[in-house]
Each structure stands twice: as structure tokens, then as C-alpha cells.
Amino acid sequence: MKKFILILLVMMLSAAGCSSASSEEKPDENIQTIGILLSDTGLGDGSFNDSAFRGLERARDELGILFDYREAPDGNFEEALEELVAQDHDLVIGLGFSIQEALEKVAKEHPKQQFLLIDGSSELDNIISITFKEQEGSFLVGMVAAMKSKSNKLGFIGGADAPVIHRFEKGFEQGAKYVNPSITILKDNANNFGDAALGSSIAEKQIEQGADFIYPAAGFTGVGSIQAAQKAGIYSGGVDSDQYFIAEKSVVTSMLKKIDNAVFNLTQQLVSEGSISESSFELGLKEDGVGLAPVRITELTDEESKKIKEATDKIISGEVSIETN
Missing domain, CATH: 3.40.50.2300 (Response regulator)
Known part of the structure; x- marks a missing residue:
């Protein structure tokens, strides 16, 4: 019950932060959009997912991006990722090591789509990896x-x-x-x-x-x-x-x-440069990760x-x- 209340509160407060783009086209070609698949427990965990979500909210407020998100409590990560890919986002994020297998499968099927894996490391050319120390x-x-x-x-x-x-x-x-x-x-x-x-x-x-x-x-x-x-x-x-x-x-x-800083910083690079040049990041005390x-x-x-x-x-x-x- 407590988790349900937390999730409901986060969704109510964050609704304005999500892109309302249809699955067929982006709302404005000049606006960067991001899709994120949250890890197993979804919003309201008071930890991992909520941190990533805060990073995207900050990017929305300060950088003018739009974002959409998916949760997959049933473990059907591939379906959720495919939905985000269909929205033609500039970046699709898979949050958590448990999503890696599904993310890599979807990434192979969509080689022109840029993906970001958080908490795992991938060798695929169209997946940027972030791990933490x-x-x-x-x-x-x-x-x-x-x-x-x-x-x-x-x-x-x-x-x-x-x-x-x-x-x-x-x-x-x-x-x-x-x-x-x-x-x-x-x-x-x-x-x-x-x-x-x-x-x-x-x-x-x-x-x-x-x-x-x-x-x-x-x-x-x-x-x-x-x-x-x-x-x-x-x-x-x-x-x-x-x-x-x-x-x-x-x-x-x-x-x-x-994670919130990492998501914001990469989004900032995406907005300012149009792409993310590095293929992997490992963030510890030295990097303020x-x-x-x-x-x-x-x-x-x-x-x-x-x-x-x-x-x-x-x-x-x-x-x-x-x-x-």
C-alpha cells in the first residue's frame, strides 16, 4: 500500500514531464526526446528509479527536452523497449542490469537507434554504457x-x-x-x-x-x-x-x-552536440558519480x-x- 501511494504521488507530480508524442512521430523535430524503461520495481522505489527520473525532470526543466517512460513489472522488457523505439526518441534508456539482455536484443534489431544502458556494459555500437564504482x-x-x-x-x-x-x-x-x-x-x-x-x-x-x-x-x-x-x-x-x-x-x-547527474549530463551533451561521442562511462568518487x-x-x-x-x-x-x- 505504501509503495502504491509513493508511485501515485510521483506519477501525479511528474505527469507534465513526460512526452505526449505519438508512437508515429515526434512532436517537434527541434526538440530532443528521450524514452526510458525503468528497472523492475518502477517509480516510487525511493532509490534507483526515482533518481533517474529526477535527472530527466531536471533535463526537461533546464534543457527543454521531452521524455516518456515505461515500467515492466511483468518482466516483458522487450515489448516496453519496442514501444519507446517506435516513438522515434533521440535516446532510449534501459535502467538496470536486469534489462541488458532485452536491450541488446532490441538494439540489434534497430541499429540506427541510440540506446543507453545504465548499470551494465555492452559491446554493441549503438549502446552507450554507464557503470558506477x-x-x-x-x-x-x-x-x-x-x-x-x-x-x-x-x-x-x-x-x-x-x-x-x-x-x-x-x-x-x-x-x-x-x-x-x-x-x-x-x-x-x-x-x-x-x-x-x-x-x-x-x-x-x-x-x-x-x-x-x-x-x-x-x-x-x-x-x-x-x-x-x-x-x-x-x-x-x-x-x-x-x-x-x-x-x-x-x-x-x-x-x-x-544516476540523476549522469542522466542529466548525458542529456546535456546530447542537446548541445547532437550526439554522445563516448561509448562507455565508469563513474566513481573522482568523477563525482x-x-x-x-x-x-x-x-x-x-x-x-x-x-x-x-x-x-x-x-x-x-x-x-x-x-x-
């Missing part, structure tokens, strides 16, 4: 978690057994152990990005095992984990977007995966803040390397 931002969240943990046990909840989720996990673990080498990380895989109740139950289990900081990388499933942490009176960390407002008594900080949201609820000491700043600089310089395998 989630491990770098997660390393900093792990540091904060270890600094504020009293039990020396932290919890990590992943949404899938996938490379992108492993980057969250490995970064979080190594950041925590950078502060406290003896700290314990409890790990669970939800295998689901859209079940808040499942996320809540996993978090509750980890809390029973002694975790006093929960870090989920699991979309809307993670929202349930954060809310369970708040109910239990312990700390948590958000992902992708600043999730403080989901649980204002629990979320200390969030690992910002700046990931980062930390403000620390709230608790305060970092001057020494703790200094240590996080030093770690950030060392990651950017390459002095600190984060293992993701």
Missing part, C-alpha cells in the same frame, strides 16, 4: 557504520547475486574493516528488489544476531530493511538516493549513486571526519584500492 561510496558508508557501531556487528542485505551488488557489499565490508579490522559483517541475499516485507524480515533477523547498523543494496526491499532498523532503534545506511526521509530516526547517511549524503542523527568527531576525508582522497589517488572480486 559503488564500492567506493560503500567503502565510506562502511567506515561510518564501523565508527558508530557499539556491537561490532553490521548487516548487509543484497537484492541479487550480481556484480553490481557485490560491489556494494565488498566496498562496505572493506570500509568497515579499514576502521575496525575485527568487525563482523552479517550478509544476506534477498534475491528481490521489490519486497519491503522481505527486507524487513531479513533485517530483523540480522538485528537479532546483534547487528546495530543495516546497509541494504536492494531497492524497495531495502526500504523495508531501513524501516525495520528504525523500528528496532538502530542505525542504517541508504543507497542510490538520500534515503534519510524514509526513516529519519535511523538513516545516518546514504551512498549516493548519482558516487558519494556520501550528509551525516545525520549522530555526529562524527573531528578525527572521524578527517579519517573519512583522508580515505576519500586515497581512493581517488589510487593509494587505497578496493577489491571487488
Whole structure:
């Protein structure tokens, strides 16, 4: 019910941002248009999808583009992508690694259409790829978690057994152990990005095992984990977007995966240059593709803040390397 309300609110507020172009022609050849297929959980996830949507809204307001979007909760990504291709957009975006297979299939069938894959890497000539160094931002969240943990046990909840989720996990673990080498990380895989109740139950289990900081990388499933942490009176960390407002008594900080900035910046290049020259992007701390949201609820000491700043600089310089395998 909560997710339905979130989705309804986002759709009501964002309706003006979507292109009303027919499937046969663009409304104006001088206006750039973009189509996006959102990942599995769709709008209202308070995280991944909503961040990308904000980027397109900003592009609409500041750059004058139009956009349309599709959701495919039934998993029929190809049909949704074909609908967007039929609208003759200047760029069609597939959001999330789970869409890659369908996106590549559709891209092969439409070689003149320009596509963008976010959270995956493709070798096809008409697909631009964007990946993020989630491990770098997660390393900093792990540091904060270890600094504020009293039990020396932290919890990590992943949404899938996938490379992108492993980057969250490995970064979080190594950041925590950078502060406290003896700290314990409890790990669970939800295998689901859209079940808040499942996320809540996993978090509750980890809390029973002694975790006093929960870090989920699991979309809307993670929202349930954060809310369970708040109910239990312990700390948590958000992902992708600043999730403080989901649980204002629990979320200390969030690992910002700046999908909104990436979408806006590429759209800006498309508008100004008429095309996007690069074939792939990998965005980390150095490129301002990931980062930390403000620390709230608790305060970092001057020494703790200094240590996080030093770690950030060392990651950017390459002095600190984060293992993701």
C-alpha cells in the first residue's frame, strides 16, 4: 500500500514531464526526446528509479527536452523497449542490469537507434554504457557504520547475486574493516528488489544476531530493511538516493549513486552536440558519480571526519584500492 501511494504521488507530480508524442512521430523535430524503461520495481522505489527520473525532470526543466517512460513489472522488457523505439526518441534508456539482455536484443534489431544502458556494459555500437564504482561510496558508508557501531556487528542485505551488488557489499565490508579490522559483517541475499516485507524480515533477523547498523543494496526491499532498523532503534545506511526521509530516526547517511547527474549530463551533451561521442562511462568518487549524503542523527568527531576525508582522497589517488572480486 505504501509503495502504491509513493508511485501515485510521483506519477501525479511528474505527469507534465513526460512526452505526449505519438508512437508515429515526434512532436517537434527541434526538440530532443528521450524514452526510458525503468528497472523492475518502477517509480516510487525511493532509490534507483526515482533518481533517474529526477535527472530527466531536471533535463526537461533546464534543457527543454521531452521524455516518456515505461515500467515492466511483468518482466516483458522487450515489448516496453519496442514501444519507446517506435516513438522515434533521440535516446532510449534501459535502467538496470536486469534489462541488458532485452536491450541488446532490441538494439540489434534497430541499429540506427541510440540506446543507453545504465548499470551494465555492452559491446554493441549503438549502446552507450554507464557503470558506477559503488564500492567506493560503500567503502565510506562502511567506515561510518564501523565508527558508530557499539556491537561490532553490521548487516548487509543484497537484492541479487550480481556484480553490481557485490560491489556494494565488498566496498562496505572493506570500509568497515579499514576502521575496525575485527568487525563482523552479517550478509544476506534477498534475491528481490521489490519486497519491503522481505527486507524487513531479513533485517530483523540480522538485528537479532546483534547487528546495530543495516546497509541494504536492494531497492524497495531495502526500504523495508531501513524501516525495520528504525523500528528496532538502530542505525542504517541508504543507497542510490538520500534515503534519510524514509526513516529519519535511523538513516545516518546514504551512498549516493548519482544516476540523476549522469542522466542529466548525458542529456546535456546530447542537446548541445547532437550526439554522445563516448561509448562507455565508469563513474566513481573522482568523477563525482558516487558519494556520501550528509551525516545525520549522530555526529562524527573531528578525527572521524578527517579519517573519512583522508580515505576519500586515497581512493581517488589510487593509494587505497578496493577489491571487488
